Amino acid sequence: MDFLEIKDLQVYFPIKGGIFNRTVDHIKAVDGVSFNIEQGKTYGLVGESGSGKSTTGRAIIGLENITSGNVLFEGKDITSRRSKTKDVRKDIQMIFQDPYSSLNPRKRVLDVIAEPLRNFEKLSQQEEKKRVQELLEIVGLSPETILKYPHEFSGGQRQRIGVARAIALKPKLIIADEPVSALDVSVQAQVLNFMQDIQKELNLTYLFISHDLGIVKHMCDDIAIMYKGRYVEQGSKEDIFSNPQHIYTKRLIAAIPDINPRNRDKQFQFRSEVQKEFDESYDDYFDSEGLAYGLQHISDSHLVALPEKG
Amino acid sequence: MWKFIIRRLIITFPQLIVLSVLIFLMAQAMPGDALTGQVDPNVSPAIKEQLREKLGLNDPWHIKYADWVGGVVQGDFGDSFRFKMPVTDLLEQRIINSFWLAVVTLIFTYIIAVPLGLLSGRYNDTILDSSITGYTYIGFATPLFIFALIMLWIFGYQLGWFPTSGSVSPGLEPGSLEYIISKFNHLLLPAISMALIQTVSTVQYLRSEIVDTKQKEFIVTARAKGASEARVYNKHILRNSLLPIAAFFGYEITMLITGTIFVEQIFGYPGMGQLFLESINLRDYSVVNAIVLLFGSAAILGALLSDIILSIIDPRIRIK
Amino acid sequence: MEMNTMNMENESQDPNKSPSGLRILWKEIVRDKLALFSLLLLVVIIIFVYGISLILDQDEIVTVDLFAIHEAPSEEFILGTDYGGRDVFGQLIIGTRNSLSIGILVTLISGVFGIAFGLIAGFFGGHTDNSMMRVLDFFQILPFTMLVIVFISIVPSYTILAFSLIMAAFSWMGIARLIRSKALQEKELDYVQASKTLGTSNMKIIFREVMPNISSLIIVTMTLNLAANIGLESGLSFLGFGFPENTPSLGTLLSYATNPQTLEYRWWIWLPAAILILVLMLSVRNVGEALRRATDARQRRG
Numbered sequence: 005m006d007f008l009e010i011k012d013l014q015v016y017f018p019i020k021g022g023i024f025n026r027t028v029d030h031i032k033a034v035d036g037v038s039f040n041i042e043q044g045k046t047y048g049l050v051g052e053s054g055s056g057k058s059t060t061g062r063a064i065i066g067l068e069n070i071t072s073g074n075v076l077f078e079g080k081d082i083t084s085r086r087s088k089t090k091d092v093r094k095d096i097q098m099i100f101q102d103p104y105s106s107l108n109p110r111k112r113v114l115d116v117i118a119e120p121l122r123n124f125e126k127l128s129q130q131e132e133k134k135r136v137q138e139l140l141e142i143v144g145l146s147p148e149t150i151l152k153y154p155h156e157f158s159g160g161q162r163q164r165i166g167v168a169r170a171i172a173l174k175p176k177l178i179i180a181d182e183p184v185s186a187l188d189v190s191v192q193a194q195v196l197n198f199m200q201d202i203q204k205e206l207n208l209t210y211l212f213i214s215h216d217l218g219i220v221k222h223m224c225d226d227i228a229i230m231y232k233g234r235y236v237e238q239g240s241k242e243d244i245f246s247n248p249q250h251i252y253t254k255r256l257i258a259a260i261p262d263i264n265p266r267n268r269d270k271q272f273q274f275r276s277e278v279q280k281e282f283d284e285s286y287d288d289y290f291d292s293e294g295l296a297y298g299l300q301h302i303s304d305s306h307l308v309a310l311p312e313k314g
Numbered sequence: 315m316w317k318f319i320i321r322r323l324i325i326t327f328p329q330l331i332v333l334s335v336l337i338f339l340m341a342q343a344m345p346g347d348a349l350t351g352q353v354d355p356n357v358s359p360a361i362k363e364q365l366r367e368k369l370g371l372n373d374p375w376h377i378k379y380a381d382w383v384g385g386v387v388q389g390d391f392g393d394s395f396r397f398k399m400p401v402t403d404l405l406e407q408r409i410i411n412s413f414w415l416a417v418v419t420l421i422f423t424y425i426i427a428v429p430l431g432l433l434s435g436r437y438n439d440t441i442l443d444s445s446i447t448g449y450t451y452i453g454f455a456t457p458l459f460i461f462a463l464i465m466l467w468i469f470g471y472q473l474g475w476f477p478t479s480g481s482v483s484p485g486l487e488p489g490s491l492e493y494i495i496s497k498f499n500h501l502l503l504p505a506i507s508m509a510l511i512q513t514v515s516t517v518q519y520l521r522s523e524i525v526d527t528k529q530k531e532f533i534v535t536a537r538a539k540g541a542s543e544a545r546v547y548n549k550h551i552l553r554n555s556l557l558p559i560a561a562f563f564g565y566e567i568t569m570l571i572t573g574t575i576f577v578e579q580i581f582g583y584p585g586m587g588q589l590f591l592e593s594i595n596l597r598d599y600s601v602v603n604a605i606v607l608l609f610g611s612a613a614i615l616g617a618l619l620s621d622i623i624l625s626i627i628d629p630r631i632r633i634k
Numbered sequence: 635m636e637m638n639t640m641n642m643e644n645e646s647q648d649p650n651k652s653p654s655g656l657r658i659l660w661k662e663i664v665r666d667k668l669a670l671f672s673l674l675l676l677v678v679i680i681i682f683v684y685g686i687s688l689i690l691d692q693d694e695i696v697t698v699d700l701f702a703i704h705e706a707p708s709e710e711f712i713l714g715t716d717y718g719g720r721d722v723f724g725q726l727i728i729g730t731r732n733s734l735s736i737g738i739l740v741t742l743i744s745g746v747f748g749i750a751f752g753l754i755a756g757f758f759g760g761h762t763d764n765s766m767m768r769v770l771d772f773f774q775i776l777p778f779t780m781l782v783i784v785f786i787s788i789v790p791s792y793t794i795l796a797f798s799l800i801m802a803a804f805s806w807m808g809i810a811r812l813i814r815s816k817a818l819q820e821k822e823l824d825y826v827q828a829s830k831t832l833g834t835s836n837m838k839i840i841f842r843e844v845m846p847n848i849s850s851l852i853i854v855t856m857t858l859n860l861a862a863n864i865g866l867e868s869g870l871s872f873l874g875f876g877f878p879e880n881t882p883s884l885g886t887l888l889s890y891a892t893n894p895q896t897l898e899y900r901w902w903i904w905l906p907a908a909i910l911i912l913v914l915m916l917s918v919r920n921v922g923e924a925l926r927r928a929t930d931a932r933q934r935r936g
Contacts, residue, residue, distance in 0.1 A: 093831075096831075101824070119829065120832040325768065329775070340784055455912070457915070467901070568775060572777055575780065606780055609780060
């Protein structure tokens, strides 16, 4: 039994038109995605904007309607919204990209963090306050800030409040949707390291969604690359970074900036090689619509989207 | 564009049906029925019951509704129990009066709105503009009936410039020139009063439209090419701002109807609005229903007409 | 150090500290001299009217006195008497009180309904929104003064509450439309999405999360609606479809002017009421407009 199993997930958005405002076409935001996540691991979902990576995460937690496919959490099918029992809601939580809009500006920190507690646990005011203060301490904020409003905090602090809210119910899986991309680079590392700390402490599993391969390399055990709603390549961190197979993956890796100036020529050469390969062999990797092919096994852990042989 | 028009038409039919059902239900809730006041009170209950059966008053509601709608479509609204005549005949003269009142009001509305809006928009943030804006601000907050009362008091009674009630002076030959002049004279004060209040939203719209258009690129370009100020306004800005205004008249119908009720009452003008109030007070419900249905349909069709005209001249609306 | 933390705590407990809170609204009113004057005027009128009407006896004022019909203003009757020999000044005071009270009541009823309607349509969007908006369009097209009059005439037990409900039934559309378009924007924000993932129910999200965030829009619209509703009520009373005659409103006094004699020769009966309605509506509107500028940062005056 897998911890989280996604089977052939599809999320389509309708395009309305015509006299009766009927659905005339679909945008295939997520178009047949399958993967497993092991408990305690961090699974990275990488792609450019519009690749469907966020939609995948939002579909799993129930913020988007699933067109077809299944989501199994600890063996239970939680695909339809109705079957998301309260337990499952408690077990899966989310950290949002924008620390400014994800906290209700009209609520005090106490009310923000206590929101999930009030939904699921009957606590007295005293107990609730104590729990919130503990949570604030876990995320490295002073427990005295409990009566402040979100706008009195910096972006990094606000994201910590968001994390405190997400872990309040002791969830098992956290979907982190670009958790640091709205933060200053100097604060990014702080928040990421702290996320790793609480992962160990609370035995959390992360579905880590990002467009930044550098961060994903730092955070994740397994990585998947998405492009136009489909998987391009999936594998362990080593598979992806040491042995990238798909031309799209290679391009992404080539684009990671290298700080060391001595490697500049090497880097430049590598990039032009990859670009050349991309131009020459584009048709080998993408079908006539510019979409990725189905996934083929290269090794046990490593899957690449290649045309079927023969 | 056709898609929009057809979709808009599809919305209109349910609206008309709901309106008719609403009025039908209201009619059912009103005391009395078609027999009330028609039959000698001394007639025995058994005969009354026979009559009711014959007239279909005991039928289930959906059959009654179908009968009623069938009659309405053929122009049969039943009889007025007060005036003892078919509602249709009763309405005829009143509709003509109200129609002319509405037409003259609309004409005045635009006669006032266009120059004020233009001046205010063209010379925005001048003293002229602030006084026009001040007028629209106060006009917007002033209830029509108070304004109309004060107009009647000042111009009708204190200064005596206008007749104070009726639609025509008595004793004039219908069709003669004096008759027509007298009719117009009776219309003038109510129409101006209504127009002065109702025009303010059009003035405001026109002003902001012109202030907006003034800064658009194609105007700046026209100026840069050396077009005279008069040409810029006549050729470019006016065309863009006036068409929507002309199309608004359909929406104004709802406002006009409300206005007519007050204004006709205050100026003693024998139109539909006054008839409506009279009939309500006299519990003459077949007349009330006919008027509500007519006015309601007029408002629905007016909105339809405006939406369609606007969609033709302004493609942005269609996206809705 | 201890002083500091204490200070901080005190400050953060102050609910007005929230960024777009009541303080901005208040500041804008104070900066706008016209609005401030209007607000003060309103307060004075309200205190005066409600204060005096405590002393006045409504039953005594509306009692017909056939020996004092149509008296001109005198020391006993500051504004003379009406066709029933009733004191006009007393009716003016009580009428203002009644008009204000009913205006507030109707604004509240239609506001609560309109806000709920708009929030639900905007929050759920899609088909819900579509069908709800069709209903709203329909209500908005109808000539509602007429329908209100018809309803008032067929309601079996006619009370002030019934009157308010009927008026509210046809005046909730404007605020509903505004709130709906705001809710459409608001629900896309992450804090709403977050509440969903935290297991908060939709109704709780709508009324406890979204609604506080559009409170300034609600306050502004309700204020502007109050002005409109005072006008509406007096208009209906003027036509004879408002309060019954033993409960005077400002519109009742104006309705005496439908008698040409009164209109032409006895201005003291109706003109004060007309002016009071105008003053009330303009003042409430001035305050409302200042509040609206305050909620739109680009238009703030200071």
